[in-house]
Amino acid sequence: MKRREFITLLGGAAVAWPLAARGQQSGMPVIGLLNSRAPGDAPQLLAATLQGLKDTGFVEGQNVAIEYRFAENQNERLPALATELVRRQVTVIAALGTPATLAAKAATTTIPVVFAIGFDPVQAGLVASLSRPGGNMTGVTILGVHLAPKRLELLHEVIPTARVIALLVNPANPALAETSSSLVLSAAHTLGLELHVLRASTESDFDGVFAKLMELRAGGLVIGADPFFTARQEQLAALAVRHAVPAVYQNREFVAAGGLMSYGASITDAFHLVGVYAARVLKGYKPANLPVQQVTKVEFYINLKSAKALGITVPLPISGRADEVIE
DSSP, rough: OOOHHHHHHHHGGGGHHHHOOOOOOHHEEEEEEEEOOOOOOSSHHHHHHHHHHHHHHHBBBBBEEEEEEETTTTTOOOOHHHHHHHHHSSSSSEEEEEHHHHHHHHHHHSSSSEESSSTTTTTTTTTTHHHOOOOSSEEESSOOOOHHHHHHHHEEEEEEOOOOEEEEEEETTTHHHHHHHHHHHHHHHTTTOEEEEEEOGGGHHHHHHHHHHHHHHHHHHEOOOHHHTTHHHHHHHHHEEETTOEEEESSSSHHTTTTTTEEEEHHHHHHHHHHHHHHHHHHTTOGGSOOOEEEEEEEEEHHHHHHHHOOOOHHHHHHHOOOOOOO
């Protein structure tokens, strides 16, 4: 879906409240959609959420209204945006991503919240258990941050001579950044690698990150799972190609754009499930009784064209394990 089509689909965030107001006036339930991204970022993910609603019987403007709240990649705005949705008395909040989920949790203990996150919701205190959440929150977990060590291992297998590796995290999302850093630092120690943690929370940070990679003579880059990076994975892949840096991320789109490898669960599937669960709440299900879903299928992609350009020969056992090899 192209950006223009996406904006048409939404009707623009600015008109979301009038639509929701009409929904409340006509008796339609209202979903508050809370997203750390900007409206045009990763449109396929939001489209998957809307498709999940549709597949479960709800179509925006027909029998459900949606209030969109986008933080424009400024996570500090999320608490106020979540509070706005609570004041509007929406029927359910769909919190897309870790920062949005934490903001929704802080804003309400009564309005149902359906989340998509990349870490353990029990450990984070969001739910009592995966099978019986027990409160006003449920949703979907994605194998994201905890796969970061495996991405480092794959990068090491492909370029075993590289001793210096970098990890990119988003400091504006400390829950993911700190977990990723801890896990990957531990894995790097086990593998005998020197790991440098680099940080970026705005697009203007990217040039500095790649300049630092050149300065460190880093042999590879692991990009930490983060909604901000997912929305800019094509840009990051292009920078990795331009600077000849072997890089690994979590989504196929990164590899299709020229990145060397990806290893991770399908975020699109997770967002689709958010739509399905939000629809179930609209039908009367209680979050306390809706088990947290886990997207556990992991996909591995390699771009052999990029490997060749980087002068890397991917061992046959590794390419043989890939779900898809792009040539």
